Amino acid sequence: MSNVMKKMNNMSDEELFRFIEFDSSRAESTAYSGYSYWKSTFKVFMSKRSTRLILYFLIAILLFTFVQPYLPGQKSPTEIFINPETGRQYRSLQPNSEFWFGTNTIGQDLWSRIWSGTRTTMLIAVIAVASSTIIGIIIGAIWGYVRVLDRLFTEIYNVINNVPTTVLRMLITYIMKPSVGTLIFAMCLTNWVGMAKWIRNLIIIIRDREYNLASRCLGTPTRRVIVKNLLPQIVSVVMLDIALSIPGVIGSEVFLTYIGLGLPVETPSLGNLIDEGRRVMMNLSQTYQLVFPAIVVAAITVSFYALGNKFADASDPRNHV
Amino acid sequence: MEQKNRNENEVILSVKDLVVKFSLRGQELTALRGVSMELYKGESLAIVGESGSGKSVFCKSFIGMLDKNGWVESGEIWYNGTDIAKYKKDEDWIKIRGKEIAIVFQDPMTSLNPLQTVGTQIREALELHQGLKGVAAQEKAIEILSDVGILEPEKRVKDYPHQFSGGMRQRVVIAIAIACNPKILICDEPTTALDVTIQAQILELLKQLQHKYNLTIIYITHDLGVVANVADRVAVMYAGDIVEIGTCEEVFETPKHPYTWALLSSLPQLGIKGEPLYSIEGTPPNLFTEIRGDAFAPRNRYAMQIDLLERPPYFEVSPTHKARTWLLDPRAPKVEPPNTSIAKAMESHQKHAAANTKKISDEKLVEVKDLVVQFGSNRNPFVAVKGVSFDIYKGETFGLVGESGSGKTTIGRAIIRINPAARGEIRFKGERISGKIQKELDHKITQQIQMIFQDPMASLNERAKVDYIVSEGLMNIHPEMSKEERDKRVAQALRDVGLLPEFASRFPHEFSGGQRQRIGVARSLIMEPEFIIADEPISALDVSIRAQVLNLLSAMQQQRGLTYLFISHDLSVMRFIADRIAVIHKGVIVELADTEELFAYPLHPYTRALLSAIPQPDPKSEKHKVLEVYDPSIHNYTVDKPSWVEIRPKHYITCNKHELEQYQETLARAGKEG
Known part of the structure; x- marks a missing residue:
């Protein structure tokens, strides 16, 4: 400010009151705003400490799940450990320095089984959610944007949606051989429907905005309108939605396996572990076999859920203050 | 008159150096930069400014209704001997809000509760602010409703807001404000959401109420015509400050601030057809950055060195008129202000009108015949366009004027084939383009007919860069074109509309409304069309920006020989830009004539009502104008069916035989007088 004052004092009245040349670029640039939607969303998302903590925790737990088998001193999740002195299996050992989470009823290491199970479950969740999202987006976008198909798709939706999902999933896993692939297939078959409907509703809201009409006037093909105008x-x-459906899929894997229709017992998964734990939970000394896997399931699903909600708040432009 | 007011009347509200700030996305924004103002009892003050000039924030600060991220940084607001700027709690504000100062907002849809009858809502205000209960409150509510001009108030008091039309709803909102028995009424763009004919009626009503209830009214508006109609005094705001304040006559007749000059002279009413309008370049400043010197300096053609360095103080022109500009300093050079008088403009207009008639070929470019457009199912259709016929000649600007819901946009969209025609035919260069057409023709029409949309905020894809937005059409029409060629054309198109080619790599949100609208124009022009449908291209823009876009459109027409279908609700804009005008009412074209012919001999009662309702930015004529109201029930078409008649050469009108005779009589009388 003092700089300006100095400059003013140095100038004569005549200079001060002389016209300056009109500069149109100066006039054009007056209203530049550096606002960016994604930058602001990210900033708001990361601004809360609790959100950052949950995010780091989730990343850490997922990283650990995949790194764990390669760490030194880890045991195989399927090996049955035998006490060399007695020649019998280490059945239902309480957590100790050798078996960090103890062993299960047939002498397998619960620690490595839990991480192996988390791997399997996460794999199912990610693949199932990813594929149902892709199918859901494609079908939902066409359903929402192409008017003539709306009626047909809605009827198909009504038919599929009226079959209870759990029954359908049980039926499929019952018919097909129980395996990871079967489970993913069963999840996809029911999950995409909800996703597609959700996308369709969103598309219908923005379908008739002026910029989409503009694209139609320019003769842009439907596919490019969907990819360039609607989906972004x-x-x-x-x-x-992805963040919220991952815990949902984990939940149904746990449920299906728990009722015995999911994965075969020899594949460790969070569902299998909880099922095993449930059988012995009435025996107070063995409750840990249920508690440990249950904690892991809860921690992962709650984290995803919380992050999803935080992201929803952050992505609302009204909160970009 | 103002002098007298000042002596007799006390100051009811006084603001001193008010600074209001907002925190937005981690940045601090200064919305008001030390505003001072005095409001006299019983006057009507109009605050004029563009969006973002801080006019709404200013008035909301009187009633403690700033948004939650805003606060009064410093300054005082004196009302009734207390500094209400110091109020922090809602309990304090409740003593002021409604009881002392009431506010009427722009959109009557959102200010009424849809789940309560209007009577309940008025009674609520009466109970809170006047302590009336039961039967007394009900009677008072009915009285107020009849005061705001609602017929059969005893019956309507039990109706819900959705049972009222837009204008009637705004009357109800005003009734609720009146029910609080305030001393000051703030009207925040009270008529912007309404049609012109309704707007005029509401302004008339506010004037009556002011008299009856002894109100002091503050109008917030961007429309200078409204200001000329209602205001005793005018305050012009720019970038969070009042740059000029004076009586209505002073500001309109002898404006002193270069921004006021620019604002007044960029009005299309002052324009001469065929010549560019006076326009203010650039856009209002970004309030996030610190403004040094005069905020208007970067856009000011009369800017001096000192404008960039120090903020000007107020210079008094007369006891009632002051302005913040260094041009009034005795040391400043003398400047001849541009013409801002509408009377003078009309004179030169008439002189030019004869010489300047554009030659239009008689080659028909677009022919619309008995066009019917309907929405909804076939069983229960809503007919938006009821059998409309007109031709558009090559090289002309054909204006389509009507109020909201008249079907004007639907006609435009039917021509560009967004809304399919239910019946009738549309021909382009003699070929039928409505209904099912062949692929090659479809391809050709996509290139040759383009559209410019109303809302620059909604018509650009937020998630795509300007580069893609502008080149989108090229990719569809010339998929074989190389990337380099496309980039070259995009850069050229941006330069054509006055934007820098570097802007291609930016996203739309980085631009202001006027710049975005020019991007929209560039997107159409790159297709090298012959025919452009401009659907209200300037109605969502600020006054200072409108002239830029209008000039751009006329320049493009002259350079490229374009034909426009210009759709608007604003007849004053039409007079400047259109060669022929069609007036449309409820899906029927009621009158069609050359522009000057239509303004000289408006025949259809609806056209006359529209013309009388346009607010003119001239206080002298505006304050004494007589409003004509159109009542569709005057037409008795049960026996004598209406038809499309050429009443004078190239002047068509919808009427039946009886009406035709009346119109011809009117014409004969006008001919004798003229």
Whole structure:
């Protein structure tokens, strides 16, 4: 400010009151705003400490799940350990320095089984959610944007949606050989329907905005309108939906396996572990076999859920203050 | 008159050096930069400014209704001997809000509760602010409703807001404000969401109420015509400050601030057809950055060195008129202000009108015949366009004027094939383009007919770069074109509309409304079309920006020989830009004539009502104008069916035989007088 004052004092009245040349670029540049949607979303998302903690925790737990088998001193999740002195299996050992989470009823290491199970479950969740999201987006976008197909798709939706999902999943896993692939297939078969409907509703809201009419006037083909105009607008909502459906899929894997229709017993998964734990939970000394896997399931699903909600808040432009 | 007011009347509200700040996305924004103002009892003050000039924030600070991220940084607001700027709690504000100062917002849809009858909502205000209960409150509610001009108030008091039309709803909102028995009424763009004919009626009503209830009214508006109609005094705001304040006559007739000059002279009413309008370049400043010197300096053609260095103080022109500009300093050079008088403009207009008639070929470019457009199912259709016929000649600007819901946009969209025609035919260069057409023709039409949309905020894809937005059409029409060629054309198109080619790599949100609208124009022009449908291309823009876009459109027409279908609700804009005008009412074209012919001999009662309702930015004529109201029930079409008649050469009108005779009589009388 003092600089300005000095400059003013140095100038004569005549200089001060002389016209300056009109510069149109100066006039054009007056209203530049550096606002960016994604930058602001990210900033708001990361601004809360609790959100950052949950995010780091989730990343750490997922990283650990995949790194764990390669760490030194880890045991195989399927090997049955035998006490060399007695020649008998280490059945239901309480957690100790050798077996960190103890052993199960047939002498397998619970620690490595839990991480191996988390791997399997996460694999199912990610593949199932990813594929149902892709199918859901494709079908939902066409359903929402192409008017003539709306009626047909809605009827198909009504038919599929009226079959109870759990029954359908049980039926499929019952018919097909129980395996990871079967489970993913069963999840996809029911999950995409909800996703597609959700996308369709979002698309219908933005379908008749002026910029889409403009694209139609320019003769842009439907496929490019969907990819360039519609989908980028709903990315944040889709991301939220992904974050929220992962815990849902984990939950149904646990449930299906728990009722004995999911994965075969020899494949460790969180569902299998909880099922095993349930059988012995009435025996107070063996409750740990249920508690440990249950804690892991809860921690992962709750984290995903919390992050999804935080992201929903952050992606709302009204919160970009 | 103002002098007298000042002596007799006390100051009811006084603001001193008010600074209001907002925190937005981690940055601090200064919305008001030390505003001072005095409001006299019983006057009507109009605050004029563009969006973002801080006019709404200013008035909301009087009633403690700033958004939650805003606060009063410093300054005082004196009302009734207390500094209400110091109020922090809601309990304090409740003593002021409604009881002393009430506010009427722009959109009557959102200010009423859809789940309560209007009577309940008025009674609520009466109970809170006047302590009336039961039957007394009900009677008072009915009285107020009849005061705001609602017919059969005893019956309507039991109706819900959705049972009222837009204008009637705004009357109800005003009734609720009146029910609080305030001393000051703030009207925040009270008529912007309404049609012109309704707007005029509401302004008339506010004037009556002011008289009856002894109100002091503050109008917030961007429309200078409204200001000329209602205001005793005018305050012009720019970038969070009042740059000029004076009586209505002073500001309109002898404006002193270069921004006021620019604002007044960029009005299309002052324009001469065929010549560019006076326009203010650039956009209002970004309030996030610190403004040094005069905020208007970067856009000011009369800017001096000192404008960049120090903020000007107020210079008094007369006891009632002051302005913040260094041009009034005795040391400043003398400047001849541009013409801002509408009377003078009309004179030169008439002189030019004869000489300047554009030659239009008689080659028909677009022919619309008995066009019917309907929405909804076939069983229960809503007919938006009811059998409309007109031709558009090559090289002309054809204006389509009507109010909201008249079907004007639908016609435009039917031509560009967004809304399919239910019946009738549309021909382009003699070929039928409505209904099912062949692929090659479809391809050709996509290139040759383009559209410019109303809302620059909604018509650009937020998630794509300007580069893609502008080149989108090229990719569809010339998929074989190389990337380099495309980039070259995009850069050229941006330069054509006055933007820098570097802007291609930015996203739309980085631009202001006027710049975005020019991007929209560039997107159409790159297709090298012959025919452009401009659907209200300037109605969502600020006054200072409108002239830029209008100039751009006329320049493009002259350079490229384009034909426009210009859709608007604003007849004053039409007079400047259109060669022929069609007036449309409820899906029927009621009158069609050359522009000057239509303004000289408006015949259809609806056209006359529209013309009388346009607010003119001239206080002299505006304050004494007589409003004509159109009542569709005057037409008795049960026996004598209406038809499309050429009443004068190239002047068509919808009427039946009886009406035709009346119109011809009117014409004969006008001919004798003229």
